[in-house]
Amino acid sequence: MIEDYTKQWQGIPVVPYNSEKALECPYRIYRLAYTWDNEEWGGFEVQFAKYLQDPACGESVGLSLGLNNDVAESFYADSVKRLLENKEKFSKLRWLFLGEMLMEDSEMTWIGQGDVGAPVLDAFPLLEELHARGGEGYQNNIAFTKASHSKLKKLVIQTAGLRKEAFQGILQSDFPELESLEIWLGCEERDADISVDDLRDFFQGNPFPKLKSLGLMNSEITNKVVEEIVDAPILDQLEELSLALGTLQDEGAKMLLSSEKIKTLKKLDLHHHYMSNEVMAQFANLGPVVDVSDQEEGDEYDGTVDYYVAVSE
Amino acid sequence: MRFLLIGNPENRRVAFFLQACARLSLPTPVVVSWEQILLNEGGLEAAAKSCDVLRIESPGENARVDSLLVARGGGIPFSEEDYKGGRIGNQRAWYLGWQSVLSYLQELLGEALPMMNSPEEIALMFDKYRCQNHLIEAGVSAPPILGLAQDSSEVFRLMDECHRRRVFVKPRHSSSASGVVALQRQNHRILATTSVKIEEGGLYNSLRMSRYETLQEVEVLLDLLGPENFFVERWFPKAVLGGRAVDFRVLVISGKVRHVVARTSRSPITNLHLGNARGDLNDIKKQLGDGVWTEAINTCEQAAATFPKCHYIAVDLMISSSMESVAVAEVNAFGDLLPNLLSHGQDSYEAELATWLAAS
Numbered sequence: 001m002i003e004d005y006t007k008q009w010q011g012i013p014v015v016p017y018n019s020e021k022a023l024e025c026p027y028r029i030y031r032l033a034y035t036w037d038n039e040e041w042g043g044f045e046v047q048f049a050k051y052l053q054d055p056a057c058g059e060s061v062g063l064s065l066g067l068n069n070d071v072a073e074s075f076y077a078d079s080v081k082r083l084l085e086n087k088e089k090f091s092k093l094r095w096l097f098l099g100e101m102l103m104e105d106s107e108m109t110w111i112g113q114g115d116v117g118a119p120v121l122d123a124f125p126l127l128e129e130l131h132a133r134g135g136e137g138y139q140n141n142i143a144f145t146k147a148s149h150s151k152l153k154k155l156v157i158q159t160a161g162l163r164k165e166a167f168q169g170i171l172q173s174d175f176p177e178l179e180s181l182e183i184w185l186g187c188e189e190r191d192a193d194i195s196v197d198d199l200r201d202f203f204q205g206n207p208f209p210k211l212k213s214l215g216l217m218n219s220e221i222t223n224k225v226v227e228e229i230v231d232a233p234i235l236d237q238l239e240e241l242s243l244a245l246g247t248l249q250d251e252g253a254k255m256l257l258s259s260e261k262i263k264t265l266k267k268l269d270l271h272h273h274y275m276s277n278e279v280m281a282q283f284a285n286l287g288p289v290v291d292v293s294d295q296e297e298g299d300e301y302d303g304t305v306d307y308y309v310a311v312s313e
Numbered sequence: 314m315r316f317l318l319i320g321n322p323e324n325r326r327v328a329f330f331l332q333a334c335a336r337l338s339l340p341t342p343v344v345v346s347w348e349q350i351l352l353n354e355g356g357l358e359a360a361a362k363s364c365d366v367l368r369i370e371s372p373g374e375n376a377r378v379d380s381l382l383v384a385r386g387g388g389i390p391f392s393e394e395d396y397k398g399g400r401i402g403n404q405r406a407w408y409l410g411w412q413s414v415l416s417y418l419q420e421l422l423g424e425a426l427p428m429m430n431s432p433e434e435i436a437l438m439f440d441k442y443r444c445q446n447h448l449i450e451a452g453v454s455a456p457p458i459l460g461l462a463q464d465s466s467e468v469f470r471l472m473d474e475c476h477r478r479r480v481f482v483k484p485r486h487s488s489s490a491s492g493v494v495a496l497q498r499q500n501h502r503i504l505a506t507t508s509v510k511i512e513e514g515g516l517y518n519s520l521r522m523s524r525y526e527t528l529q530e531v532e533v534l535l536d537l538l539g540p541e542n543f544f545v546e547r548w549f550p551k552a553v554l555g556g557r558a559v560d561f562r563v564l565v566i567s568g569k570v571r572h573v574v575a576r577t578s579r580s581p582i583t584n585l586h587l588g589n590a591r592g593d594l595n596d597i598k599k600q601l602g603d604g605v606w607t608e609a610i611n612t613c614e615q616a617a618a619t620f621p622k623c624h625y626i627a628v629d630l631m632i633s634s635s636m637e638s639v640a641v642a643e644v645n646a647f648g649d650l651l652p653n654l655l656s657h658g659q660d661s662y663e664a665e666l667a668t669w670l671a672a673s
Contacts, residue, residue, distance in 0.1 A: 003555050003556045004553065004554060004555065004556075016637070035550065035633060035637070036549060036550055036634065036637075036640075037635050037637040037638050071478045071479065071497070071498075072499075102553045102634060103553060103579075103581075104551050104553050104581070105634060107504065110499060110502065136502075313504070
């Protein structure tokens with residue numbers, strides 16, 4: 001579940017952009033978004049032009065791009081491309097969120113995305129955190145061309161349908177400083193096509209030397225993810241693991257419970273799961289701080305039970 | 314002061330009101346049933362003579378009364394099976410019957426008794442289209458209406474003309490969230506979220522949300538709903554807290570906001586009947602901030618002021634996703650059934666009575 005808009009980054013408040021007011025960069029980070037309250041919005045293009053004209057624009061340390069229009073299908077073309085065209089005005093950017101929308105702004109899978117890899121990372125050499133949300137159908141899914149970036153510490157990709165090419169693009173990238181990686185895998189219905197083999201290769205030969213926190217979330221194959229990760233070398237360097245928003249059931253949970261490596265984690269996030277009460281309770285004494293909130297029930301229909309990821313729409 | 318209460322005697326609303334009267338040491342109200350009135354069994358005038366004030370209670374949750382209202386409005390009531398199964402339809406006939414019996418009450422008792430809630434204003438609240446226009450014209454913040462529609466093609470035409478691809482389609486006459494459709498469209502995708510279930514032979518209310526994602530299904534849905542009349546309004550993006558959309562049921566009594574319930578939902582339709590949860594009001598208020606909450610209170614009281622002949626009304630209030638503005642989703646004549654919720658130590662019925670007594 002996507003909880004809320006970003007409120008702050010490293011103590012800097014993230015606030016809605018209001019073109020009537022002067023920018024307070026670097027003391028504020030702005031979210032440019034069409035909302036009920038700015039009917040005079042006139043499209044992302046208009047608002048962004050005003051943002052660029054403000055003398056403080058060049059001091060932006062962060063930027064969030066939200067709903068671009070009444071619907072978000074052209075988000076990447078409207079917003080991300082424009083940002084990239086003006087990259088020289090954002091040379092101090094350290095935090096970037098592409099597609100910061102909640103369900104009331106747009107269904108997540110209706111946000112038209114594009115390549116958030118090299119084209120974005122090459123444009124902002126000081127970037128420390130990149131968040132991208134959405135992916136709409138086969139053509140507008142999140143893509144990720146492999147990149148090299150010496151500052152990136154955190155990468156967050158939230159989608160309902162991650163493509164194999166994008167996943168491999170991330171893994172082939174050179175991110176020597178990357179500490180935190182959050183990837184939503186999604187479901188087949190939304191074109192997710194990452195296989196267990198892809199995951200196994202990653203877990204056995206993790207390319208990110210400083211990685212401490214890993215999230216493989218919103219996944220239709222959480223139990224299989226667990227099976228591959230419980231004894232994998234990648235756990236030796238991790239402090240935090242999240243399998244939240246997915247489809248974890250008792251079979252996967254038991255593998256987690258009996259894994260020695262899992263016990264050494266500091267945090268394990270399993271919220272939104274399909275475990276039984278009995279199995280859920282066993283996590284209390286495991287060692288790491290475990291989040292088992294948001295217990296879901298499978299959806300029974302015509303004799304079969306379906307288990308859904310948290311965000312498939 | 315003795316109340317004449319018109320309602321369904323078996324309903325808990327009547328029981329709650331009687332209990333509140335007893336707690337305030339008022340004489341036991343005289344209860345006249347809707348069924349009795351709709352069957353023209355008389356007795357209303359005589360009852361009125363022995364009472365000092367009229368209170369009109371909901372005719373809902375009673376199959377017999379619903380059938381009588383539909384028949385009075387020129388419709389053919391559903392079979393018992395359809396009724397119990399939650400079949401959707403007859404909303405227009407129901408409303409016409411309801412409007413007719415309300416005007417009958419106004420005519421018969423308008424001069425004879427002071428009224429806690431006026432039949433005319435109750436009727437206005439049951440015509441959601443007219444009511445929303447009434448609020449907008451009075452300057453109360455509410456989602457703009459794109460227009461009335463009777464089938465899917467009219468809905469799509471309105472969306473195109475107004476360049477809106479996210480709208481709410483609302484039945485002109487219905488109770489709770491029955492028949493409300495949250496509709497979104499972009500080039501090759503469509504999504505309707507609603508509690509309406511399409512089944513062979515018709516539409517039914519469900520306690521679960523359904524999602525319709527093909528044009529064909531959405532057309533069936535809207536075309537079947539259409540004959541009952543609906544209107545299309547701009548989608549008001551609601552504040553989302555902790556991953557759940559929030560809105561409020563606000564009871565305004567004698568011009569002042571009293572009982573407030575925060576409702577939260579993972580779907581765009583935040584109605585309490587649909588398995589959604591009450592939120593922690595204090596916590597939510599804190600997250601919203603004082604400014605927008607003050608505006609929320611003012612807007613509810615402003616909405617209530619446009620119904621000067623109703624001692625109490627319930628306002629469903631929304632706060633925008635950016636938490637900068639508020640809008641009224643709808644107003645309800647009988648939205649005061651809020652069991653176990655106290656304001657200054659009074660439940661909704663006691664608060665209505667106490668303020669009424671203080672003013673008279």
